[in-house]
Amino acid sequence: MIHMEYYLVVSTIMFFAGIFGFFYRRNLLAILISIELILNSVDINFAVFNRYLFPGQLEGFFFTLFAIGISAAETAVAIAIIINIYRNIRNIQVSKLDKMKH
Amino acid sequence: MESAVLIFVLPMLMFMLLGIGGKYMTHRTAGRLGTLGLTVITVLAYVTAYRYFGAGRSGGVWLPQTVFHLEWLRFTENLQIELGILLDPISVMMLVVITTVSLMVHIYSLGYMKGERGFQRYYAFLSLFTFSMLGLVVATNIFQMYIFWELVGVSSYLLIGFYYTKPAAIAASKKAFIVTRFADLGFLIGILLLSFYTQTFNFTELMSGNVCASASGATFLGGSVIAWALGLIFVGGAGKSAMFPLHIWLPDAMEGPTPVSALIHAATMVVAGVYLVARLFPLYIEAAPELLVGIAIVGAFTSLYAAVVACVQTDIKRVLAFSTISQIGFMMVALGVSGMGGHAGLGYVAGMFHLFTHAMFKALLFLCAGAIIHTIGSNEMSAMGGLRKYMPVTHITFLVACLAISGIPPFSGFFSKDEILTAAFLFSPWMGVLMSGIAGLTAFYMFRLYYNIFWGAEAKREHTPHEAPVSMTAPLLFLAFVTCFAGFIPFGNFVSSDGVEYTIHLDGKVALSSVGLACVAIGIAFRFYRQASVLPAKMATAFGGFYRAALHRFYIDNLYLFITKRIIFAGISQGIAWFDRHVIDGAMNLTATVTQKVAYCIRGLQSGQIQQYAFVFLIGTLLIVVWMVFL
Numbered sequence: 177m178i179h180m181e182y183y184l185v186v187s188t189i190m191f192f193a194g195i196f197g198f199f200y201r202r203n204l205l206a207i208l209i210s211i212e213l214i215l216n217s218v219d220i221n222f223a224v225f226n227r228y229l230f231p232g233q234l235e236g237f238f239f240t241l242f243a244i245g246i247s248a249a250e251t252a253v254a255i256a257i258i259i260n261i262y263r264n265i266r267n268i269q270v271s272k273l274d275k276m277k278h
Numbered sequence: 279m280e281s282a283v284l285i286f287v288l289p290m291l292m293f294m295l296l297g298i299g300g301k302y303m304t305h306r307t308a309g310r311l312g313t314l315g316l317t318v319i320t321v322l323a324y325v326t327a328y329r330y331f332g333a334g335r336s337g338g339v340w341l342p343q344t345v346f347h348l349e350w351l352r353f354t355e356n357l358q359i360e361l362g363i364l365l366d367p368i369s370v371m372m373l374v375v376i377t378t379v380s381l382m383v384h385i386y387s388l389g390y391m392k393g394e395r396g397f398q399r400y401y402a403f404l405s406l407f408t409f410s411m412l413g414l415v416v417a418t419n420i421f422q423m424y425i426f427w428e429l430v431g432v433s434s435y436l437l438i439g440f441y442y443t444k445p446a447a448i449a450a451s452k453k454a455f456i457v458t459r460f461a462d463l464g465f466l467i468g469i470l471l472l473s474f475y476t477q478t479f480n481f482t483e484l485m486s487g488n489v490c491a492s493a494s495g496a497t498f499l500g501g502s503v504i505a506w507a508l509g510l511i512f513v514g515g516a517g518k519s520a521m522f523p524l525h526i527w528l529p530d531a532m533e534g535p536t537p538v539s540a541l542i543h544a545a546t547m548v549v550a551g552v553y554l555v556a557r558l559f560p561l562y563i564e565a566a567p568e569l570l571v572g573i574a575i576v577g578a579f580t581s582l583y584a585a586v587v588a589c590v591q592t593d594i595k596r597v598l599a600f601s602t603i604s605q606i607g608f609m610m611v612a613l614g615v616s617g618m619g620g621h622a623g624l625g626y627v628a629g630m631f632h633l634f635t636h637a638m639f640k641a642l643l644f645l646c647a648g649a650i651i652h653t654i655g656s657n658e659m660s661a662m663g664g665l666r667k668y669m670p671v672t673h674i675t676f677l678v679a680c681l682a683i684s685g686i687p688p689f690s691g692f693f694s695k696d697e698i699l700t701a702a703f704l705f706s707p708w709m710g711v712l713m714s715g716i717a718g719l720t721a722f723y724m725f726r727l728y729y730n731i732f733w734g735a736e737a738k739r740e741h742t743p744h745e746a747p748v749s750m751t752a753p754l755l756f757l758a759f760v761t762c763f764a765g766f767i768p769f770g771n772f773v774s775s776d777g778v779e780y781t782i783h784l785d786g787k788v789a790l791s792s793v794g795l796a797c798v799a800i801g802i803a804f805r806f807y808r809q810a811s812v813l814p815a816k817m818a819t820a821f822g823g824f825y826r827a828a829l830h831r832f833y834i835d836n837l838y839l840f841i842t843k844r845i846i847f848a849g850i851s852q853g854i855a856w857f858d859r860h861v862i863d864g865a866m867n868l869t870a871t872v873t874q875k876v877a878y879c880i881r882g883l884q885s886g887q888i889q890q891y892a893f894v895f896l897i898g899t900l901l902i903v904v905w906m907v908f909l
Contacts, residue, residue, distance in 0.1 A: 199893050207889075274886030 183224040190217035204258045204268040208251065215247045281322045282363050283346045285373065286416065288319050289409035293402055300398030309391075312401035313384040316408065320377040327370045331772060339777030342366035342482060344418055356477040362418035364481065367773040368556055368630060372415035375634055376546050378760075379641045380408045382753035383541040386645055389749035390537055390652055400440060400535070407433035411546050415553060419479035420469050420511075423554070427465070427518070430550065431458050434542050438534040450530040457527040461517020468510030475503050485560045505566035512555065512573060519551025520603045521610065522580040526835050528603055532595040532657075536648030539595060544602045544644050545637040552609045552633055559626060559775060563618045574614025574705070578712055581607025583832065585719040589726065590818075590828045593657045594647050597727050598640070601683065604720060605636050611713060612698040615705035616775060623775030624704065627782065628697030631769040635690035638764055639682040642757035646676040649746040649754070650731060654739075659727070664736035668743040671751045673732050675758040680728045682761045684721035684796045692793070693765035693782070699792055700785045714792055721796040725803035735810045 190213050197210030219240045226236025262268050292315040300308050330343070347362040384404060391400055410429035417423035432455075439451030473479050515521075520528040531543045542548070555562065555573065562570050581604045588600035609629045616625025649672045654661055666673040682691035695717055703710030745751065770780035806813050818825045827833065 195896070199889055199896070202889075270889055271887065273888060 180224055180228045183220060187217040187220040187224070190214075190220070202269050202271055204261065204270055207270065208254050208258070211254075212247060212251065215243060219243050280345065282326050282365060282416070285319055285322050285326065285377075285412055286346070286363055286409075288315060288322075289405045289412060292316070293405040293409055296398055296402035296405060300402055303398055305393070305397040308398040308401050309384075309388045312405060313381070313388065315405065316377070316381050316384045319408070319412075320381045323373040323377040326365070327374050330365055330370050331367075335777075335779075338779075340367045340772075341777075344482075347418065354477075357473060357479070359421045359479065360419055361422055363416040364418040365416070367777070368553065369415045371630065371634060371773055372553060373412065375637045376408065376411050376415065379541055379545040379637055380404070380411075382641060382645070382757055383537045386540075386648070386750050386753040387535075387537045389747045390648055391535060394535075396440070400437075403433055403436050403440070404538075404541070407437065407542060407547075411550075414550060417481075419481060420472070420484070420558075421479045423557075424462075424465065424469055427514070427550065428462065430547050431455060431462070431518075434458075434531070434547055437538040437542060438531050440535055440538065441533070444533065447533040450527075450533040454527040454531050457524055458517045461514050461524050464510040464517075465514020468507045468512075468514065471503060471507035471510065475507070481557065484558070502565065504561075505569055508558065508562055508566050509569055509572075511558065512551075512569070515551030515554040516576065517551070518554075519548050519606050519610070520580075521551065521576050521607070522583055523834060525580065525584065525603050526838060529596050529599045529831070532593075532599050536595065536644060536651055539599075540641045540644030540648065543599065544640040548602060548606055549609065549633050549637065552606060552613065552629065555610070555613050556626065556630060559613065559616075560618065570614045570616070572614075574611050574709065577607040577610025577614055578709065578716075579607075580604070581611065581716050582712065582719075585716050585723065587828050587831050588723040589719065590825060592659050594650070594659055594662070594727060594731065595644075595657050597723060598643055598647060601643075601720065601723065602640055604716065605632070605640065605683070608695065608698050608713070608716075609633055609636070611709070612701055615701050615709060619776040619778065620780070622704075623780065624697060625701035626775035627770050627773060627780055628694060628701050630773045631782075632691075632694035632698055634769070635682070635694045635761070635764050638757055639679040639689075639691055639761045642675060642679040642754060642761060643683070645750070645754055645757065646672050646679065649750050652746060652750070653743040659730045661737050661739075662731045663734040664732070665743060666732040669745050671745060671754060675754040676728065676732070678758045678761055680724045683724050684800065685717055685792055686721075686796055687789075687793065688762070688765060690761050690764035692789075693784075694769075696784060696789050696792060697782060700788050703785075703788060710788075714788075714795060717792055718795040718799045721799035722803050725800045726807050729803060729807035733808050 194210045194213030194215075194217065197213065198207055201207055201210060222236045222240045222243070226233065230236070258268055261273065265272055292312060296303075296308055296312055303311070331340075335341075343365045345363050345365055347360060349358055350361050351359040353359075384401075387400065387404070391397055394400065407430065410426050410433055413426035414423055414430055417426060435451050435455040438454055439447050441447045469479075472484075476484065478484060513524075517524045528543060528548065532539055534543070562573075584600040584603035584607060588597050588604060591597045591600060609632050612625045612629030612632060614625070616623055616629065649669065650662060650665065651657055653669070654665075656662075678689065682689035685692045685695040687693075699710060699713055699717065702713045746754075768781070770782045774780040805811070806817075830836070
């Protein structure tokens with residue numbers, strides 16, 4: 177039996193890797209991947225807590241499924257936005273995206 | 279009587295039509311339209327007068343009738359502002375005077391203003407003025423009167439400044455507006471005081487007699503509040519009627535087109551002050567008879583002052599302007615010395631009669647002056663001389679008007695001026711003697727003008743002067759006709775202080791002495807100015823300082839300038855301006871500067887980099903978490 181903490185350690189590492197990537201990476205696609213990492217780490221947490229703390233119930237698993245579905249939709253939208261940005265400025269470096277300042 | 283409503287509304291419609299649609303019309307259409315509109319109004323006014331006086335007295339007096347009435351603003355149960363039309367002898371008389379003179383001026387202007395830029399605008403303003411003046415005289419309450427009073431001021435301002443490219447005209451229009459505004463402040467305070475203590479604006483209620491009883495308790499500095507209010511109202515009237523020392527705007531107002539001077543600054547608007555006093559006359563008699571004495575003194579002094587100044591002016595329109603001031607002084611004296619009812623009320627009848635006749639002959643004088651200026655192209659007397667050969671119609675009509683204003687029978691001025699002199703003698707012999715003397719001066723300066731223009735040596739001219747076109751001479755002939763015969767109107771039958779019929783009797787002694795004096799004055803003028811003579815110059819040197827002072831209008835204008843520029847502007851206003859610029863503006867500037875400096879410091883934070891924003895957001899979230907968990 178693997179202890180719950182192992183799972184949590186893995187998800188925490190994934191979460192902070194995602195946070196780090198979100199702030200550090202300059203490429204929009206990389207940022208998008210980082211966001212996916214954050215979401216997946218949360219999914220793991222849901223599944224783990226359901227499995228260990230409330231065995232016999234299914235809310236956590238279903239929530240995980242929901243989160244996966246929503247993140248898929250979010251990715252689709254984000255990629256559409258990124259493609260549009262590329263069309264406009266021929267670039268997907270986030271540092272070039274400072275039009276809002278002006 | 280319902281036609282009176284049309285008299286009120288039509289000029290307004292004409293003003294809007296000409297003001298808005300004027301630029302799509304030719305000069306000819308606009309002028310004819312304006313004149314046609316005014317002809318209709320004049321006919322309506324005559325019909326109204328005929329019906330009003332034709333209906334006869336009831337109970338021996340002319341009853342005031344309110345033919346139209348509209349509640350406009352309600353302040354309290356008792357105090358409300360109404361708009362309406364009040365017909366009584368003086369307002370009907372004024373309707374006739376205003377429409378007649380205005381119609382003559384409209385016709386005359388067709389010729390005089392021909393080809394001027396802004397011809398349509400001119401006719402629009404004339405309509406506006408007519409509307410305001412008619413609204414003023416038919417007002418049912420003092421507040422309506424005040425509204426139209428100001429409208430009259432505005433149209434006067436617009437018309438004086440008609441030649442708005444001329445700096446002198448702009449200055450004159452501003453001067454007229456500001457001076458009368460100052461006086462109107464007194465008028466407004468007077469109205470507010472009066473209405474506060476009597477709880478009514480309405481003339482009929484004010485005259486009913488229980489007003490003074492209700493407010494008799496309140497006093498201020500030893501005088502009753504009603505008397506103060508009436509005094510302040512007279513200040514307003516004095517401003518419009520150019521009484522000393524508020525007269526300074528009228529001579530400058532001559533910068534406007536000459537027909538405008540005839541209509542506004544001689545015949546109608548400037549007598550608004552006289553009309554105001556006449557309108558409130560019963561109240562003056564009842565609440566403040568001592569104030570009437572003050573009015574008489576102001577009127578007499580103004581009259582004397584203006585007559586003396588008129589004797590030395592060289593600008594033909596200015597002479598006429600000062601003569602107007604002097605004649606309005608006569609009217610004020612007449613009202614001031616009058617009592618109520620019967621023979622004591624002679625002054626009232628005389629004042630109103632003089633208002634009527636003066637409007638006709640003064641309009642005539644100005645229109646003649648306009649005809650002369652039109653052909654000569656200058657206002658200065660020295661550019662005229664010997665014009666009788668070239669302008670026979672103008673010459674004859676001008677002579678008629680001069681004889682009328684000098685008080686020579688049988689012209690209209692003789693009758694009205696004689697009544698005023700009789701009333702003045704009735705009041706006090708001193709006043710009578712003074713006014714007779716001024717009447718003599720009037721004859722002198724008018725004939726000085728007459729001989730200088732039509733006789734005397736001919737000035738050098740580039741082209742020979744010619745008689746004015748028919749559109750200009752026709753009004754002259756009409757007004758001269760009126761001036762010849764208006765004196766025989768039994769005026770006392772129509773207008774008197776208490777509405778009871780009063781038959782005017784000529785006082786033989788007064789009539790004889792005043793006519794004699796006028797003849798002597800005309801004789802002197804004849805001797806001085808009939809031919810080029812050294813006598814006027816000799817007189818000028820003999821009177822040296824006095825002559826120069828009179829030429830400069832006794833330095834009243836300079837005194838005003840001194841007070842405003844040196845004392846008010848330099849002394850008081852500059853200090854206040856410094857405070858405004860440095861303390862009040864300074865505080866505002868400091869706030870702005872500090873805000874700007876701070877903004878420069880923190881603008882770097884707004885980088886536009888999304889990741890930076892997100893990072894700040896993260897730090898903030900963490901801080902909140904730390905705070906929530908550990909504190």
